[in-house]
Amino acid sequence: MRRGGGHRARCLRFFIFPPMAAVAVAVARALRVGCGGGRRGLWALSGASAAASPPAGASPGSGALSPFDRRLKRKQKNWAALQAEPAKCDYLREEVGSRIADRVFDITRTFPLALDVGSGRGYIAQHLNKETIEKLIQVDIAENALKNAVESEIPTVSVVADEEFLPFKEDTFDLVVSSLSLHWVNDLPRAFREDTDEIQVNYPGLFELMEDLQGMGESNCSWNRKPLLHRETMVAAAAIYREMYGNSDGSVPATFQIFYMIGWKFHESQARPAQRGSATVSFGDLANIGGLLSTEKK
Numbered sequence: 001m002r003r004g005g006g007h008r009a010r011c012l013r014f015f016i017f018p019p020m021a022a023v024a025v026a027v028a029r030a031l032r033v034g035c036g037g038g039r040r041g042l043w044a045l046s047g048a049s050a051a052a053s054p055p056a057g058a059s060p061g062s063g064a065l066s067p068f069d070r071r072l073k074r075k076q077k078n079w080a081a082l083q084a085e086p087a088k089c090d091y092l093r094e095e096v097g098s099r100i101a102d103r104v105f106d107i108t109r110t111f112p113l114a115l116d117v118g119s120g121r122g123y124i125a126q127h128l129n130k131e132t133i134e135k136l137i138q139v140d141i142a143e144n145a146l147k148n149a150v151e152s153e154i155p156t157v158s159v160v161a162d163e164e165f166l167p168f169k170e171d172t173f174d175l176v177v178s179s180l181s182l183h184w185v186n187d188l189p190r191a192f193r194e195d196t197d198e199i200q201v202n203y204p205g206l207f208e209l210m211e212d213l214q215g216m217g218e219s220n221c222s223w224n225r226k227p228l229l230h231r232e233t234m235v236a237a238a239a240i241y242r243e244m245y246g247n248s249d250g251s252v253p254a255t256f257q258i259f260y261m262i263g264w265k266f267h268e269s270q271a272r273p274a275q276r277g278s279a280t281v282s283f284g285d286l287a288n289i290g291g292l293l294s295t296e297k298k
Helices: 024-036 070-081 091-105 143-147 206-215 231-245 283-297
Strands: 012-016 114-117 136-140 156-160 175-178 197-203 252-258 261-264
Touching (some): 070 143, 091 252, 091 261, 136 143, 143 156
Parallel strands (some): 012 252, 114 136
16 A cells, blocks of 8 residues: 555554553453353443543553553644644554454444444544444544544444543443554553454655654654654664665555454354354364265265
């Protein structure tokens, strides 16, 4: 994908991780519900306050388990949402939001109430319809992003909350989705390594890539980030990267690796998993499946 379309490229990688840390336990419950046929719900709003803050005793400081400055990330995303053309750098979020919506459409049922964690300006919601989701709760750390949400035919409710400290409890939401938000959550679990999407974008140069990342609200917020890189260093890095990986047309590639996460509540209309030991064919017989089918036809 070019910065507006184009051919595929490789190399410079940015890992976008929708799984999360403090929220990971709750999301894991959601995923177990969707895969295992359990009856536990996902989340419900607990309390009347819309904005969520870290609970008492939670330290906002840096550390091995807290590599990211969440307050800075909120500031970055709020800044990006207030730019004159906030949609200018939304091409990646738009594309991934559309792909997640396609995955939701693959689940043949209607969800009465759904949650979008780190919704931003509603990049998933705009691709969904009322036949799939009847009502959607959109949660984001940046209030400016929620204020500038794109239109959707689904009734939505906006909640300002940190993805690490969601103000929800179990047993209300029927579906949970998340897109391009949770990679800045601290203490990421070492999971969700498969079934991965890659989106490659070609940029005029390294500086244009950095400009767009800033416009997306995706600037680095690590506690140990360098406060300033000299322009000479950046120019040298851009020249080296172009020399090593540049395309024949002069552009430079960046690869975004996308991890998708969807969790949904069990419903009676969906088939239950078979009981253990109920299979009539073993995995060892799969190599001879053609012969078995031919025998059954005769």
